Amino acid sequence: MSLAEELAKQQRSISVAEFxxxxxxLLGFDSPTRGIITTIKEAVDNALDACEEAMELPDIFLSVxxxxxxxxxxxxxxxxxxxxxxxxxxxxxxxxxxxxFHQIRQSRGQQGIGISAAVLYAQLTAGVPTLIVSRTGPxxxxxxxxxxxxxxxxxxEVLTRREIEWDRTHGTRIQIEFKSTLAAKKRLIEYLRYxxxxxxxxxxxLEIDGEVFMFDRxxxxxxxxxxxxxxxxxxxxxxxxxxMLQAAxxxxxxxxxxxxxxxxxxxxxxxxxIAKLSCTADAPSLSANEQKRLIExxxxxxxxxxxxxxxxxxxxxxxxxxxxxxxxxxxFVKARTRPGSVFSGHPFIIxxxxxxxxxxxxxxxxxxxxxxxxxxxxxxxxxxxITSAISAMNWKNYAVAQAGxxxxxxLILVHVAxxxxxxxxxxxxxxxxxxxIEREITLGLQDLARDLKIFxxxxxxxxxxxxxxxxxxxxxxxxxxxxxxxxELPKPDISSIEGRIMHKLIVRKTVSEGIVRxxxxxxxxxxxxxxxxxxxxxxxxxxxxxxxxxxxxxxDFTRVWQVVVDPGKVWxxxxxxxxxxxxxxxxxDPRNVVMVDRDE
Amino acid sequence: xxxxxxxxxxxxxxxxxxxxxxxxxxxxxxxxIALPTRTKQNIEYDDTSEVWKYGDRESxxxxxxxxxxxxxxxxxxxxxxxxxxxxxNRSSTLRELYYISEGWKKAKFQAQDESNxxxxxxxxxxxxxxxxxHLRPEEDGATIFGPLKLREMTRRGEKDIHCQDxxxxxxxxxPTNVETVELLEHDAKFVIAIETGGMYxxxxxxxxDGDHQAILIHLKGQPARSTRRFxxxxxxxxxxxxxxxxxxxxxxxxxxxxxxxxxIKSAHISELLATPKARFIGVQPTDIRDYHLPSDHxxxxxxxxxxxxxxxxxxxxxxxxEQIELQxxxxxxSEQQAFAAKGLDFVTKxxxxxxxxxxxxx
Numbered sequence: 001m002s003l004a005e006e007l008a009k010q011q012r013s014i015s016v017a018e019f020x021x022x023x024x025x026l027l028g029f030d031s032p033t034r035g036i037i038t039t040i041k042e043a044v045d046n047a048l049d050a051c052e053e054a055m056e057l058p059d060i061f062l063s064v065x066x067x068x069x070x071x072x073x074x075x076x077x078x079x080x081x082x083x084x085x086x087x088x089x090x091x092x093x094x095x096x097x098x099x100x101f102h103q104i105r106q107s108r109g110q111q112g113i114g115i116s117a118a119v120l121y122a123q124l125t126a127g128v129p130t131l132i133v134s135r136t137g138p139x140x141x142x143x144x145x146x147x148x149x150x151x152x153x154x155x156x157e158v159l160t161r162r163e164i165e166w167d168r169t170h171g172t173r174i175q176i177e178f179k180s181t182l183a184a185k186k187r188l189i190e191y192l193r194y195x196x197x198x199x200x201x202x203x204x205x206l207e208i209d210g211e212v213f214m215f216d217r218x219x220x221x222x223x224x225x226x227x228x229x230x231x232x233x234x235x236x237x238x239x240x241x242x243x244m245l246q247a248a249x250x251x252x253x254x255x256x257x258x259x260x261x262x263x264x265x266x267x268x269x270x271x272x273x274i275a276k277l278s279c280t281a282d283a284p285s286l287s288a289n290e291q292k293r294l295i296e297x298x299x300x301x302x303x304x305x306x307x308x309x310x311x312x313x314x315x316x317x318x319x320x321x322x323x324x325x326x327x328x329x330x331x332f333v334k335a336r337t338r339p340g341s342v343f344s345g346h347p348f349i350i351x352x353x354x355x356x357x358x359x360x361x362x363x364x365x366x367x368x369x370x371x372x373x374x375x376x377x378x379x380x381x382x383x384x385x386i387t388s389a390i391s392a393m394n395w396k397n398y399a400v401a402q403a404g405x406x407x408x409x410x411l412i413l414v415h416v417a418x419x420x421x422x423x424x425x426x427x428x429x430x431x432x433x434x435x436x437i438e439r440e441i442t443l444g445l446q447d448l449a450r451d452l453k454i455f456x457x458x459x460x461x462x463x464x465x466x467x468x469x470x471x472x473x474x475x476x477x478x479x480x481x482x483x484x485x486x487x488e489l490p491k492p493d494i495s496s497i498e499g500r501i502m503h504k505l506i507v508r509k510t511v512s513e514g515i516v517r518x519x520x521x522x523x524x525x526x527x528x529x530x531x532x533x534x535x536x537x538x539x540x541x542x543x544x545x546x547x548x549x550x551x552x553x554x555x556d557f558t559r560v561w562q563v564v565v566d567p568g569k570v571w572x573x574x575x576x577x578x579x580x581x582x583x584x585x586x587x588x589d590p591r592n593v594v595m596v597d598r599d600e
Numbered sequence: 601x602x603x604x605x606x607x608x609x610x611x612x613x614x615x616x617x618x619x620x621x622x623x624x625x626x627x628x629x630x631x632x633i634a635l636p637t638r639t640k641q642n643i644e645y646d647d648t649s650e651v652w653k654y655g656d657r658e659s660x661x662x663x664x665x666x667x668x669x670x671x672x673x674x675x676x677x678x679x680x681x682x683x684x685x686x687x688x689n690r691s692s693t694l695r696e697l698y699y700i701s702e703g704w705k706k707a708k709f710q711a712q713d714e715s716n717x718x719x720x721x722x723x724x725x726x727x728x729x730x731x732x733x734h735l736r737p738e739e740d741g742a743t744i745f746g747p748l749k750l751r752e753m754t755r756r757g758e759k760d761i762h763c764q765d766x767x768x769x770x771x772x773x774x775p776t777n778v779e780t781v782e783l784l785e786h787d788a789k790f791v792i793a794i795e796t797g798g799m800y801x802x803x804x805x806x807x808x809d810g811d812h813q814a815i816l817i818h819l820k821g822q823p824a825r826s827t828r829r830f831x832x833x834x835x836x837x838x839x840x841x842x843x844x845x846x847x848x849x850x851x852x853x854x855x856x857x858x859x860x861x862x863x864i865k866s867a868h869i870s871e872l873l874a875t876p877k878a879r880f881i882g883v884q885p886t887d888i889r890d891y892h893l894p895s896d897h898x899x900x901x902x903x904x905x906x907x908x909x910x911x912x913x914x915x916x917x918x919x920x921x922e923q924i925e926l927q928x929x930x931x932x933x934s935e936q937q938a939f940a941a942k943g944l945d946f947v948t949k950x951x952x953x954x955x956x957x958x959x960x961x962x
Contacts, residue, residue: 467666472630475669478706480625482676486618486683492625 018151029121033184036064036074037191037378038427039121042114043076043174044192045375048199050080050172055222058202062192064182065209071126072180077173082136085143085161092119092132092174093147093156116149118176123148125179129159133173135166142166182208187378189213194369194376197323198315198415218322226313229419230261232306233271233298235345241295248283252294255283262304271297308340308347312417315374320353320413328411331357332455335413336444343436348418350437352444354452355411357459365403366390366410370431372421377429384430386414389441398449399456414441462591469502473596495521505565507532508596509583516577520585522565530588532561532573536581543575556581606732606779607686613726614679614733621672631672632662635721636868643867643913650876652861652914654724654868670706675718677707682722682733691734694719724868729825731777741774742827745804746815747787748834753780760784763815769804771818778829783837790961791815791834792952793823793878795846795855799936799947806948812962815840822855825866828873831859835875841961842875845952848883848893849933850905850924853915856880861914881955885927888934891951894941895932902933 029035040062051058061077083091094116119130135142146159166173182188185208192204196215201223204215231240233256248255256268263271272279275297277290286294315323320335335353342348360367370377370386381387387405395406406412422432431437476494484491498506498521505528506521516538522528534547535558541550547559565571585593621631636642636654644655663669681700685692692700694716701709709715719730726732748763752775763772775781792814794800800818803809809816815834819827835842844859846852857863860878862870888895898906906924909915915924927933939947956962 464665468664472663472669475666475673475706476631476663479621479631479663479669479673479676482673482680483618483621483625483631486615486676486680487622489622492622494625496628497625497630 018154029117032070032125032180034379035118035121035125035178035180036072036182037184037188039074039115039118039176039178040064040076040188041191041375041378042118044195044204046115047076047078047080047172048195048202048374051078051202052223054081056080057217057220057222058199058204060202060204062204063207064188065207066182067177070179070181071128071177072182073175073177075173075175077168077171079168079171082140082170082172083134084136085134085145088132088134088143088145089147089156089158092116092130092145093149093158094154115174118178119147120149120151122176122178126177128177130177131173131175133164133166133175135168135170135172138169142168191376191378193327194371194378195374197327197369197413198320198371198374198376200315200319200323200326216326218326219319221319223313227310229307229311229347230259232342232345232347233260233263233301233303234342236260236295236298238291238295242291245283245286245291250283251279252277252281252283252286253279261306267301267303270301274300305340305342306345306347306419308342308349311419312340312347312349314349314351314417315415317351320351320415324353324355324411324413328355328360329358330355330360330411331459332452333411334448334451336447338440338444341436341440343422343434346418346420346422348416348421348437348440350440350444351413351415351417352441352448353411353413354445354448355413356452356455357409360409360411362409363407365405365407366400366412368405369411369413371413371415372423372428372431373417374415375428377431379427380424380429383424385433385438386416386431386441388433389438390414390445392438393442393445393449395449398453400449400452412445414445416441465502469504469594472498472502473506473508473594498523502594505530505585505588505593506596507583507585507593511577511579514576514578515574516579517572517574518583520563520565520571522567522569522571524592525567527567528563528565528588530563530565531586532563533584533586534559534581535584536577538575538577538581540576543573545573607689610726610728610732611683611686613728614683614722617722617725618676618679621676630662630664632660632668633672633675633721633725634658634660635724638720638864638867643864645913646870649871651870651874652867653870671718674701674704674707674709674714675721677701677704678715678718678722682735685734689734691736693736693738694730695738697735720865720868727868729869729872731779737776737824737826741776741778741824741830742818742820743771743773743800744815744817744830745771745800746791746809747813748815749784749786751782751784764809771804771816774826774830776824776826778826778833781830783833786815786834786838786840787813788815788838788840789813790841790843790956791817791831792881793817793819793831793842793844793859794936795819795821795844795852796936799845802937802944803948806945808948808952811948812953812956819844819846819855819859823859825873828859828875831875831878832873835877842878843881843956843959843961844878845881845936846883847933847935848885848888848895848927849898849935850902850909850927852883853880853909853920853924854905857912857914879959881952881959883934883936883938885923885930885932887951888932889926889930891939891942893934893938895934895938898927898931898933903928 029038044060047060048058056079059079063075065073067073092115122128122130129146129148132145132147133142141163144164145161148157148159150157192206192215196202196204200219201217201221203217206213244259248259252272253268256263256271257265269279275293277294314337317335317337321333324333333353333355338350340347340349368381368387368390370384377384390412391404395402400410401407416431416437422434424430424432476497480492480494503523505524508519510517535556537555538557548562549560551558561573563571624631635658637657637659642655642657643652646653661668661671663672698709698712698715701715719735723730744763746763751758751760761772794816797818800816803816808814817831831842834840844856846855859875862874866873887893906928910924939951
């Protein structure tokens with residue numbers, strides 16, 4: 001036997017399932033820690049996509065519970081439209097089976113690998129089949145399947161199939177068990193938190209060994225499901241056009257006009273002319289050479305950009321802000337949705353948001369939230385075009401410190417929505433460096449950073465004013481007193497200085513010889529209407545004017561005065577008491593109030 | 601001026617500061633003070649008095665910010681305290697003032713530096729020295745030995761003292777307030793101010809004061825205000841030449857500069873403290889080279905200090921430029937006591953006489 005014959009014996013086709021078994025990293029199953037996140041991510045993506053298609057507000061339930069030392073059970077339940085029983089084995093038990101791969105529109109999942117890869121991973125590590133329950137509506141029963149994948153053939157194996165009772169009227173439940181660890185628990189919660197930020201219409205509940213995490217919805221608006229569009233002539237590739245031509249009996253001209261977006265009769269004729277092909281040529285019978293000329297011609301003609309608004313669904317500035325505010329406490333937050341744009345014939349929209357201050361960590365790098373088609377990107381931040389676009393900006397121009405990435409209490413969100421998000425790999429962790437996309441990210445962030453700069457300088461100015469106010473209120477009276485003592489003259493009245501500098505409401509409490517005096521001076525331009533609360537242990541009721549409301553709790557007396565002070569006027573009350581207790585003002589913007597408690 | 605008059609003047613000027621604030625407040629203005637900016641950039645040479653003084657740059661401190669308001673409040677407390685102290689004829693040190701402020705709540709000093717600066721501010725605002733506020737310096741005055749007769753007002757009455765005949769081997773100690781000393785007469789040709797105690801003692805032991813009719817003053821490192829004031833008075837009253845003898849390193853050149861030109865910290869009273877005619881006798885970098893003195897290599901700090909002196913207006917002369925550049929080239933420094941390598945008499949018999957005749961003093 002010759003060597004060639006010997007080798008030929010070893011040659012055989014490789015099953016897709018087998019290929020992925022060997023290349024788990026391509027799908028995000030390279031380590032036990034990642035397994036849980038990837039599975040939940042894929043299942044949540046599918047659930048959100050399904051709910052979107054069914055125009056439902058997503059209600060997603062997740063649970064992670066340890067079964068054995070290394071085996072975890074993961075349950076994902078949604079209220080989507082459900083899956084008809086005959087489809088279930090294929091969706092979960094066959095890799096590369098999906099409904100969205102051939103459609104040109106924004107969706108989370110695409111290739112149909114994700115969840116079936118999890119099924120494969122489960123049978124490889126735990127050896128337990130995956131349980132699927134699905135119901136398509138109240139008039140249909142729920143079906144439960146136990147499924148595995150045949151690794152050699154990439155075909156589903158149904159171990160059991162039965163009708164069961166289920167309390168949901170429609171939806172899908174997946175129960176999957178595999179070897180994992182919860183080392184990445186923080187990241188899992190983070191992932192859901194970020195998901196909830198860009199899907200403010202979803203409610204997600206997570207239970208980890210009984211511990212509950214809720215991510216509530218802030219918007220009851222069902223998001224419009226993006227509609228599929230026809231491919232755009234720019235960015236079409238040989239294989240794709242060959243398939244399309246074969247499926248399109250008729251003339252070349254009618255093929256061009258009916259199979260692509262934005263090609264009319266005039267453009268179709270121009271393409272044929274440049275490609276030196278007849279408009280009436282039979283489309284399926286073009287030779288390879290003719291197909292190549294056709295593609296080249298299609299790239300050369302001027303065609304308007306694809307219809308972006310119908311195939312993409314940006315989150316919108318308002319909902320991004322509401323989503324962020326629900327999960328993060330910040331002093332400043334702004335969002336931008338850029339106008340749609342195109343790379344290689346693929347429509348895309350960039351959305352960005354910047355948050356600052358509040359409870360964001362004050363030191364270290366800015367927190368970066370990356371999203372592609374409403375899915376958070378959790379890994380490979382350094383390899384992502386979003387990160388490099390952020391680092392390439394000069395943040396110091398916007399009063400933000402920078403060491404590669406911007407630093408400080410800063411949050412940056414970037415969402416890339418596209419019919420075809422250019423990921424660097426199948427595990428969909430990082431966006432590839434595409435100049436058109438990077439440019440749009442930069443423009444969006446620059447716009448936001450300008451707003452941030454205005455906010456920061458205004459805040460600094462306010463701080464300065466605050467500083468002045470404190471100086472005047474806390475120190476000047478003492479200075480006046482001491483100076484009067486030195487020059488042996490009566491203490492000068494400094495209220496006009498206070499008023500001129502401050503334009504604020506001054507609340508001053510002084511205690512002298514057992515008499516407490518609370519004075520409210522209105523240096524603002526308008527009338528001030530407010531409530532004065534004092535909580536003290538002073539029991540004597542001789543306040544003048546008396547409080548409008550008095551209550552006793554344990555040892556403490558709470559007194560409330562309803563006060564109206566005209567601009568430039570002073571309101572005073574006095575009562576017997578001690579220096580102890582608290583004074584509080586309500587019903588007026590605290591930024592306009594300066595509280596001076598001389599006994600502090 | 602009698603002590604009583606001085607007290608009345610000081611009290612008046614201190615109250616004047618408070619009075620200004622009081623008037624500002626009555627007019628509805630935010631109280632403020634204006635002070636010259638105390639940096640190297642804001643000292644200028646004054647041709648008439650031949651000393652370095654503060655320039656025209658002023659900074660205004662107004663009580664409009666919390667920081668400055670607090671500074672003014674502290675100043676008010678200090679004025680109030682000093683006024684009381686002068687009235688009661690008591691005195692205190694800067695260190696004591698810092699501790700006294702413990703009881704001033706908000707106006708408490710956070711560090712000794714802060715109270716020192718504040719006192720310097722008051723000196724500038726009142727155009728008086730801190731001794732007039734009954735504030736005593738912490739450090740001892742330096743000692744002096746030589747053919748000089750003076751009269752000191754002591755607690756036990758006036759005393760006439762001759763600084764060779766009436767003192768011990770260590771010499772006469774300059775009091776903290778030099779204004780209580782009256783210079784009577786002398787039999788000297790020049791004054792030599794010496795950085796280290798070892799060299800001062802060497803000159804006394806070798807009888808240098810007698811042999812050359814010299815008044816010896818021990819500077820004790822960076823000289824105290826009283827020492828500088830004393831040198832200034834001998835120089836102006838008797839018109840005696842003053843030479844400064846220090847180690848041969850950048851830090852010692854600064855000692856000379858503060859004797860001759862004044863220090864940045866006290867530029868507001870340079871006229872009283874500086875002796876612009878004082879000349880540097882050594883150790884010069886050229887001496888290190890010519891006498892092959894035992895020496896050490898310059899360290900990074902030395903080199904930095906020398907470089908900084910090249911841009912210091914007080915060293916902007918050809919002489920200093922040449923010496924400093926030579927020293928940087930030699931990369932060496934020597935102490936004044938390094939002359940002992942050539943015998944204990946070398947400095948008094950050879951080096952100093954040679955330098956003094958070079959300088960045209962003997």
